[in-house]
Amino acid sequence: MFALLRTFSLQELLHHPWRTASALLAVVLGVALGFAVHVINASALDEFSRAVRSVQGQPDLELRAMQGALPERVYGLAAREHQQVAQAAPWLEASVQAWHARDSAPDDAKPVTLRLLGGDALQSGALAPALIPRLFTGHDRLDLFAPDAVFLNAAALQALGLNEARAAGAQLWWRLPAPASSDATTPARLVMVRIAGTVAASGPPLALMDIGAAQDLLQRWGEISRVDLLLAPDAHADRLLAQLRAAPGWPPGVLASVPGNEQQRVAQMSRAYRVNLTVLALVALFTGAFLVFSVLSLSVARRAPQFALLAVLGLTARQRLALVLAESAVLGLLGSVGGIALGLGLAALALRLLGGDLGGGYFTGVQPALQWSGAGALVFAGLGLASTLAGGWWPARAAQSLPAAATLKGLGALQTPQAGARLPLLLLAASAALAWLPPIAGMALAAYVSVGLLLLGGMAALPWLLGRLLQRLPEFARNRPLWLLAFERARRMRASASVAVGGVVASLSLAVALTIMVSSFRGSMAEWLDTALPAPAYVRAAGGMSQGDAGLRDARLVDAVRALPGVARAQPQRNASLSLASDQPAMALLVRPLQGAQAQALPWLAPPLAVPPGLIAVHISEAAAQLHGLQPGQRWSALQSAFAQGGADPPAFFIAGIWRDYVRQFGAVAMDSADYQRLTGDTRVSEIALWPAAHADLAALQARIQALAPAHGPLEWVSSQGLRERSMRIFDRSFAVTYWLQAVAIAIGLFGIAASFSAQVLARRKEFGLLSHLGLTRRQILGVVAGEGAVWSALGAIAGTVLGLGVAVILVHVVNPQSFHWTMELRLPWLRLALLALAVTAAGTLAAWLAGRAAAGRDAVLAVKEDW
Structure with a gap:
């Protein structure tokens, strides 16, 4: 063998x-x-x-707040459970902007955003060995607790342009985030710190310092971000949590998670x-x-x-x-x-x-x-x-x-079975049934199988479909012998035609589906941005929105911007995070002016409902509604714990509407600014939506905003048009792999049609030789071959386009909502689809013609003698 x-x-x-x-x-x-x-x-x-x-x-348990920070007493209550807690370590987390003190003046510097961790060096070593501070040679051990000593990881040193030799004793400028209240008196919130050593932690740029020093610098006295717990050998996490929640003074809104949850959340x-x-x-x-x-x-x-x-x-x-x-x-x-x-x-x-x-x-x-x-x-x-x-x-x-x-x-060759429609119809019916099934384990597995069955059903229907399409000859071919030969052979050799165009239909249908899916998403994204960015310009901390609380600015910045000449309207906006369950990713919390005469509109799916008296209105994204099973008109009890304040009655939240969000896959909640500030006392802002006055000098207005930097830190002016362009570039970057896959599918289809037609034409040398003996010229034979290629390619393009439309419907209306929890409108880019179909038809015609040139030569005439 x-x-x-x-x-x-x-x-x-x-x-x-x-x-x-x-x-x-x-x-x-x-x-x-x-x-x-x-x-x-x-x-x-x-x-x-x-x-x-x-x-x-690797702690056994981690305690965090649903929203905001934990009160410091949580650490004391947890550490007091000596029988079940072997060790407890408090942490304070923030983000700061840093730059080398010798590089430039603070106002001209280009800062690096560092993640700041405040910890207790005596408690955290056993739980996080990579965060054990390592002093530079010659430094005092008391620098572990010094109010101005920091320890940087390798990524932070690299971002600041330092090595360990240069970093020893070097001084850094830090720009600290604004405190939660607007009563701070330090205008610029600038401090100078010195590098006392390093930490071995990997990942993004990180700075470590003593937790007490961090609380003083950040003016967050009595607050911590999380508590890590190492349990005793015989302790049980559930029993410990029950005891802590029953303890006097235990605050509401505390989440407990186990190690690895963050990795699992990101993986999810x-x-x-x-x-x-x-x-x-x-x-x-x-x-x-x-x-x-x-x-x-x-x-x-x-x-x-x-x-x-x-x-x-x-x-x-x-x-x-x-x-x-x-x-x-x-x-x-x-x-x-x-x-x-x-x-x-x-x-x-x-x-x-x-x-x-x-x-x-x-x-x-x-x-x-x-x-x-x-x-x-x-x-x-x-x-x-x-x-x-x-x-x-x-x-x-x-x-x-x-x-x-x-x-x-x-x-x-005469014993080719007739193709029926029973099997294709069964496959297509199974595909339609599976498309209605819900996601399995959070994935659109049934929808993927539905797409596969749809493609298989379409491919199985090709012989029957080609027979139906070619059942009647076109009028222009009846009196033209060469076209008559082309159509008759295509009609009577449906099995060969199906084999030739099968790969083309498969690749073209998937290329069409990807084209429609990307066009639908891109068009919906562009429309969504028009609503999500209502202001002509935005003012925010220099460096963008990815700085965490380092990008927060004091509420007095809003008053300063409103007082500038050339400003018609300025509205504060705040972005935060909200965790309602330890095993789910955090949702985004958007704080916007949503009530009153100058309320901002969200891209609502339907007009929001009227809010009953005594309730606080919130608006949720499509993802939040699907993931948490919520609908407009419901009261959201799970949100009460996140905003509960001590012994006061928890606020009651009413879901007033659902809005479309193409950015936050795991949900977002929008709340009015006045409600958020009343519940948290936090007046800081992430950015300011700005409406310049009519005929205002934009360049002069930008200069006036930059002049606010000494009091409020470096600021940047971003136009809504620039944000749209940047968002679409990010979109195109996210779909870069999809574009490549689409190009691969098209290339494989064109390559396959060329190979298939070449093989079929080369196998017909005897037929071409017989046509030559009957008096057809080489040019006429090539015309017949090109006509067959055009007929088969055109039929394959039609079948592939129709099949691709069906696949696109499943991708847009089933796979996308089940995978990313948002919906979009189906958009058909007719011009691109027509160009795809024309390209396939032209490629098939050209491939058949080129193959015919090789097959319709002298060898074809001599090949007829093989049967004599």
């Missing part, structure tokens, strides 16, 4: 390199893209987990993005299976007399089946090996250019190193092999059931 495979099958594959290369290319790219996405995300998740572990250590946040990318990457494998089917079907049809002769010589039906499956296995093994190698290279390139999130924004600040995944390589290599075996199964069955005697007499 091996010798037969080497002489009979491998020579066939090598003698038709274009056909073989088209199938191999699809398998290689499918395996490579899927494996690359797996390696990239595995590397990023591992790096993020190591960074989190190095900073947070990025899971839908990763799964979608992997499924889209496997599109090439799906197309590759059809191309393998096309290549081997044509190969088996061309070698039918040889298979018949082998059967007469004693090769059994099972051996013929095994022979063709061995050919497909060779393609699968070669494609998988090449795909794993290419995927590793693509992963290394993507980690360098796009980072570990592939544009998704889930692993900000993490620079992962490439990590080999042996299990992932085996899985994707197995998928590549399985796809080629699936593609080769039907051709192998055809070779197995080949009638030897009839084929040797030239009659085997």
Whole structure:
């Protein structure tokens, strides 16, 4: 069998390199893209987990507030439980802007945002060894508790342009966040600190100092951010939490989580993005299976007399089946090996250019190193092999059931079974049924299967569909012999036509679906930005919105901006976070003026409801509504604990409306500014929405705003147009991989149609020779061939476009809401879809014409003698 495979099958594959290369290319790219996405995300998740572990250590339990900070008494109450708590460590977290004191004056500096951790060096070592301070040589041990001593990790030193030699004793300017109340008297909130040592923690830039010194600097006396607990050997977390909640003075709104929850939350946040990318990457494998089917079907049809002769010589039906499956296995093994190698290279390139999130924004600040995944390589290599075996199964069955005697007499091709509509209809019905199922384990698994069944049903319906479409000849072809030949052959050889255009329909349908999905999302995003950015300009801390509380500014900045000449209106805005469950990612809390004459509008799905007296209105995003099972008109009791104040009655919240949000995948809550300030006493702002006066000099207004920097820190002016352009660039970056996958699908389809038509035309040399003997010129024969290519390609383009529309409906209305919890409108870019269909039709026509030139030469005339 091996010798037969080497002489009979491998020579066939090598003698038709274009056909073989088209199938191999699809398998290689499918395996490579899927494996690359797996390696990239595995590397990023591992790096993020190591960074989190190095900073947070490995406590048994972690206590945090749902919203804002914890009162300091939480640490005392937890540490008092000596029988169950072996060790407790308090932490204060903030973010500060820092720069080297010798680099520039504070007003001209370009600061680096550092994550500040205030901790107790005597308590935290056992829980977080990577945060044990390491003093520089010659420094006093009491610097561990000095009010101006800080310890930086390697990322912070690098961001500040320092090494350990230069950092020893160096001084830094720190710009501190504004305190929660507006009663602070220090205008610029600038302090100078000195670097006393380092910490081994990895991850983003980090600064560590004594927790008491941090509370003094930040003016957050009596507040902490979290408490890490190391439990006693026989302690139980549930019993400890029950005792703490029953203790006098225990505040409401305290969440308890176990180690690893943050890594799990980030993994959960990025899971839908990763799964979608992997499924889209496997599109090439799906197309590759059809191309393998096309290549081997044509190969088996061309070698039918040889298979018949082998059967007469004693090769059994099972051996013929095994022979063709061995050919497909060779393609699968070669494609998988090449795909794993290419995927590793693509992963290394993507980690360098796009980072570990592939544009998704889930692993900000993490620079992962490439990590080999042996299990992932085996899985994707197995998928590549399985796809080629699936593609080769039907051709192998055809070779197995080949009638030897009839084929040797030239009659085997006449025994093609008629295609029915029962199987395609069953597949399409199953696809429609699965599309209605809810997500499984938070993923749109049923929808993915629905897409696969829709594609299989569409491909199975091709022979029947082509027969229906070609049942009646067009009027222009009836009196034109050359067009009549082209249409008649396409109509009577539907099985051959289906094989030729099968890979094209599969790749074009997926390219059409991706085009519609991206266009729909991009158009919806552009419309959403028009509502989400109502003001012409925004004023905020220099450096953007990703600085945490380092970007917060005192409420007096709003009054200062309103007093400037050329300002018609200025409204404060605040962005915060809100955690309602320890096992779920935090939601965003947006504080906006939502009541009164100058209330800002949100992109509501429906007009908001009237709020009953005594209740506080909140507006939730689509994601928050789906994840928490909420509807307008409900009271939200889970939100009460987050804003409860000591012994006072907790506030009652009313869900007034649902709004569309394309940024925050795990939900957002919008609240009126006055309600938030009354509940928390926090008047700080993240940014100011600014409406310049009519005919105002914008350049002069920007200069006046910059002049506020000495009192309020560096500020930046951002136009809404600039924010829109930046958001769309981020969108395009997030979908960069999707664009590449779309291009790959189109390229594979065009390459496959060229290979399929070339193989079919080259197998018809005797037919062309007979036409030459009947008096047709070479130009007329090429016209017939080009006409057949045009007919088949046009029909394939129509079928692929219609099938792609069906796939797009599932992607937009099922996969997207189940994966990311937001909805969007279906938008059809007719011009791009028409260009795709025309490109496929033109490529098929050109491929058939070029193949006809090679087949309709002198060899075609001589080939007729083979039957004499």
